[in-house]
Amino acid sequence: MRIASVVLMSFVFVLAASCVQADEPKFDVGDEVEDFTLKAPDGTDVNTEELRKDKVFVLKFGATWCPPCNAQVPELNKVVEEYGDKVVVLDVNIREEAEKVAAHHKNLGAKFGTVLDSDAAIAQKYDVAGIPVVIVADQEGKIVYRGHYTPFNNLKRVIDPLVEEDEG
Numbered sequence: 001m002r003i004a005s006v007v008l009m010s011f012v013f014v015l016a017a018s019c020v021q022a023d024e025p026k027f028d029v030g031d032e033v034e035d036f037t038l039k040a041p042d043g044t045d046v047n048t049e050e051l052r053k054d055k056v057f058v059l060k061f062g063a064t065w066c067p068p069c070n071a072q073v074p075e076l077n078k079v080v081e082e083y084g085d086k087v088v089v090l091d092v093n094i095r096e097e098a099e100k101v102a103a104h105h106k107n108l109g110a111k112f113g114t115v116l117d118s119d120a121a122i123a124q125k126y127d128v129a130g131i132p133v134v135i136v137a138d139q140e141g142k143i144v145y146r147g148h149y150t151p152f153n154n155l156k157r158v159i160d161p162l163v164e165e166d167e168g
Contacts, residue, residue, distance in 0.1 A: 027126045028146055033057065033137045036122050038092070038115035041102035046115045048090065054139050056087040056162045058155070061123050062132040063094050064104040068149040069132040073108045078152040079159065080111040086163050090115060094123045094131065138162050 062069030
């Protein structure tokens with residue numbers, strides 16, 4: 001009888017825990033981006049409000065040791081090549097040294113800027129639980145896409161309407 005009670009109580013606990021709905025991530029589709037200022041590896045301040053002004057904004061959270069983050073770089077380079085100054089791409093590197101990030105960024109041939117989220121405060125604010133996280137915001141700062149590794153063709157489907165709408 002005692003074992004049955006323990007099993008029943010365990011079942012009730014698991015059932016109750018599974019019914020608790022996880023919070024939706026902050027800064028999800030439909031939300032406004034929150035601007036921040038972080039240091040680039042060379043020590044200069046990068047302010048996203050100035051950087052993204054009137055442009056489509058692509059934000060990638062990642063780290064040098066993360067294979068999917070590294071695989072995302074060529075896809076983001078294609079965004080830079082395709083859209084030029086209509087889109088700004090920024091890599092937010094989480095908890096790594098400036099020298100390592102700068103060398104790695106150069107090694108990968110990244111055609112976009114990177115900033116250092118040394119204490120992961122911005123990653124936490126954006127509810128980054130796994131990396132990479134890719135966020136696309138329109139010219140007004142409204143998030144239209146949030147995902148993980150995202151091939152160029154998928155990014156293109158998100159960005160094309162924003163750029164066409166801005167031209168029209």
